[in-house]
Amino acid sequence: xxxxxxxxxxxxxxxxxxxxxxxxxxxxxxxxxxxxxxxxxxxxxxxxxxxxxxxxxxxxxxxxxxxxxxxxxxxxxxxxxxxxxxxxxxxxxxxxxxxxxxxxxxxxxxxxxxxxxxxxxxxxxxxxxxxxxxxxxxxxxxxxxxxxxxxxxxxxxxxxxxxxxxxxxxxxxxxxxxxxxxxxxxxxxxxxxxxxxxxxxxxxxxxxxxxxxxxxxxxxxxxxxxxxxxxxxxxxxxxxxx
Amino acid sequence: xxxxxxxxxxxxxxxxxxxxxxxxxxxxxxxxxxxxxxxxxxxxxxxxxxxxxxxxxxxxxxxxxxxxxxxxxxxxxxxxxxxxxxxxxxxxxxxxxxxxxxxxxxxxxxxxxxxxxxxxxxxxxxxxxxxxxxxxxxxxxxxxxxxxxxxxxxxxxxxxxxxxxxxxxxxxxxxxxxxxxxxxxxxxxxxxxxxxxxxxxxxxxxxxxxxxxxxxxxxxxxxxxxxxxxxxxxxxxxxxxx
DNA sequence: GCAGCCACAGTAGCATGTTACGTGCAATTG
DNA sequence: CAATTGCACGTAACATGCTACTGTGGCTGC
Numbered sequence: 001x002x003x004x005x006x007x008x009x010x011x012x013x014x015x016x017x018x019x020x021x022x023x024x025x026x027x028x029x030x031x032x033x034x035x036x037x038x039x040x041x042x043x044x045x046x047x048x049x050x051x052x053x054x055x056x057x058x059x060x061x062x063x064x065x066x067x068x069x070x071x072x073x074x075x076x077x078x079x080x081x082x083x084x085x086x087x088x089x090x091x092x093x094x095x096x097x098x099x100x101x102x103x104x105x106x107x108x109x110x111x112x113x114x115x116x117x118x119x120x121x122x123x124x125x126x127x128x129x130x131x132x133x134x135x136x137x138x139x140x141x142x143x144x145x146x147x148x149x150x151x152x153x154x155x156x157x158x159x160x161x162x163x164x165x166x167x168x169x170x171x172x173x174x175x176x177x178x179x180x181x182x183x184x185x186x187x188x189x190x191x192x193x194x195x196x197x198x199x200x201x202x203x204x205x206x207x208x209x210x211x212x213x214x215x216x217x218x219x220x221x222x223x224x225x226x227x228x229x230x231x232x233x234x235x236x237x238x239x240x241x242x
Numbered sequence: 243x244x245x246x247x248x249x250x251x252x253x254x255x256x257x258x259x260x261x262x263x264x265x266x267x268x269x270x271x272x273x274x275x276x277x278x279x280x281x282x283x284x285x286x287x288x289x290x291x292x293x294x295x296x297x298x299x300x301x302x303x304x305x306x307x308x309x310x311x312x313x314x315x316x317x318x319x320x321x322x323x324x325x326x327x328x329x330x331x332x333x334x335x336x337x338x339x340x341x342x343x344x345x346x347x348x349x350x351x352x353x354x355x356x357x358x359x360x361x362x363x364x365x366x367x368x369x370x371x372x373x374x375x376x377x378x379x380x381x382x383x384x385x386x387x388x389x390x391x392x393x394x395x396x397x398x399x400x401x402x403x404x405x406x407x408x409x410x411x412x413x414x415x416x417x418x419x420x421x422x423x424x425x426x427x428x429x430x431x432x433x434x435x436x437x438x439x440x441x442x443x444x445x446x447x448x449x450x451x452x453x454x455x456x457x458x459x460x461x462x463x464x465x466x467x468x469x470x471x472x473x474x475x476x477x478x479x480x481x482x483x484x
Numbered sequence: 485g486c487a488g489c490c491a492c493a494g495t496a497g498c499a500t501g502t503t504a505c506g507t508g509c510a511a512t513t514g
Numbered sequence: 515c516a517a518t519t520g521c522a523c524g525t526a527a528c529a530t531g532c533t534a535c536t537g538t539g540g541c542t543g544c
Contacts, residue, residue: 015526015527016527017527017528040494040495041495041496042494050528050529051529051530052528052529052530053527053528053529053530054527054528056496057298057299057302057527057528060299060302060303061302061303061306064303064306065306070496071495071537072496072535072536073494073495073496073535073536074494074495074496074536074537075495075496088393088394091394092338092394092396092397092400095337095338096334096337096338098483099333099484102482102483103482151330151480152330153330154308154327154330154331154334154404157308158400162396199483203483238393240345240348241341241342241344241345241441241445257497257498258497258498259498282525282526283526284524284525292499293498293500294498294499295497295499295500296497296498296499298526298527299497313506313525314505314506314526314527315504315505315506315507315524315525315526315527316506316507316524316525316526317524317526318526
């Protein structure tokens with residue numbers, strides 16, 4: 001059971017700890033692991049055919065990131081992402097990524113523009129094919145590239161961590177292909193403004209994009225969890241000031 | 243040495259892992275551990291008289307927080323905090339804490355005001371006694387309380403993690419007692435505005451406070467590391483847009 | 485029927501053995 | 515003398531044994 005059989009494809013550089021983290025993240029978005037249900041380190045280690053150490057290490061890091069929660073002597077569970085959480089996360093992204101777009105515009109280069117155009121083309125392709133996984137992956141890359149161009153390396157890490165918490169909602173409920181081309185359409189002005197070096201416009205476009213996406217996800221979270229909340233009011237509560 | 247003797251006092255809540263994290267943090271600010279030098283898990287475990295597991299766990303979490311860095315099969319080292327890092331960190335805090343001050347003002351209550359006044363009194367006392375440790379501890383509590391009142395729980399975690407990275411600079415170089423009363427004087431308007439429910443004023447005062455502190459720390463970092471940089475220019479580079 | 489007690493199962497946390505790998509050094513060779 | 519290769523050492527990463535603790539369900543007594 002714990003022997004190193006076929007599954008042990010080490011996949012260069014990728015430590016078992018990282019693999020565990022990816023496995024859990026992936027299992028959550030695919031629904032393989034239920035939110036709220038208790039799991040144990042023992043169980044997961046056996047399932048993956050590895051020992052408890054890397055499993056424990058990975059889970060500890062996921063706990064640090066706020067994705068899971070340990071219940072003392074009972075196991076761990078995936079923390080449900082409430083509409084409040086979604087609103088808070090997007091208020092954060094507004095605070096961080098809107099200024100980053102402005103800064104990225106000021107640091108615009110031809111090489112950067114080429115990267116953006118490339119990413120945009122791929123996104124269009126993914127959207128037409130309706131490939132959700134790929135689309136969201138590219139979406140993240142666009143945002144990451146912007147943050148990188150803005151020289152905000154710490155923000156990159158923070159935003160990437162926040163993304164984990166929202167993705168399970170995003171992928172599971174955003175089944176509308178219409179949303180994909182819509183989101184794509186929101187990216188264009190951001191990229192265009194950055195490439196043109198127009199900071200204020202880039203910031204405004206980014207704000208628009210994040211606001212739309214955030215409001216959409218908040219609404220989806222509310223309906224998915226059968227809650228009786230006013231999405232607009234909730235959104236306003238959390239984004240006031242940002 | 244490694245046998246389960248008297249040291250096995252269960253000690254509520256405080257796990258060995260946490261103790262390790264605190265030890266490393268403390269050792270860094272006191273200069274007991276040199277920035278950039280290689281240390282090993284083995285070494286540290288023996289020094290603390292515990293096994294490698296909790297040491298490793300704690301260091302892994304510190305790595306996640308960005309305080310240390312593992313070099314595969316070589317050991318770990320404390321990551322140096324460059325003036326650029328300081329500037330980036332404060333640009334982040336500006337983006338997060340200024341809106342939080344505004345939100346806190348909107349959520350002001352008498353109980354909150356009492357907490358603030360209490361903290362302020364303690365800070366004054368600490369400043370007069372020149373107790374740096376205590377002062378910075380209280381400073382952090384003030385900021386934490388503001389974030390808490392603003393309902394930004396994720397921001398609390400993020401800011402607290404950022405603080406670790408700047409503290410080693412702050413404590414080791416900010417030896418001037420003048421700075422303490424100065425910082426204290428900057429807190430007053432923030433607290434006052436929050437208690438009065440005046441959001442805009444609270445935000446402006448927080449911006450002022452963070453700007454001053456950040457610029458001071460950037461300058462200190464530059465001189466401490468004997469670099470030839472213009473603090474104002476560096477500061478402007480990182481805080482544009484925030 | 486209810487409350488308190490107790491025994492049980494499962495878990496987190498810690499200790500320690502094991503393995504494979506990166507690094508620097510020294511010996512060897514062209 | 516310089517470059518290359520082989521080797522020894524120290525380390526991270528992983529595996530696994532162990533123990534104390536805690537929440538849970540069944541049992542007993544009232």
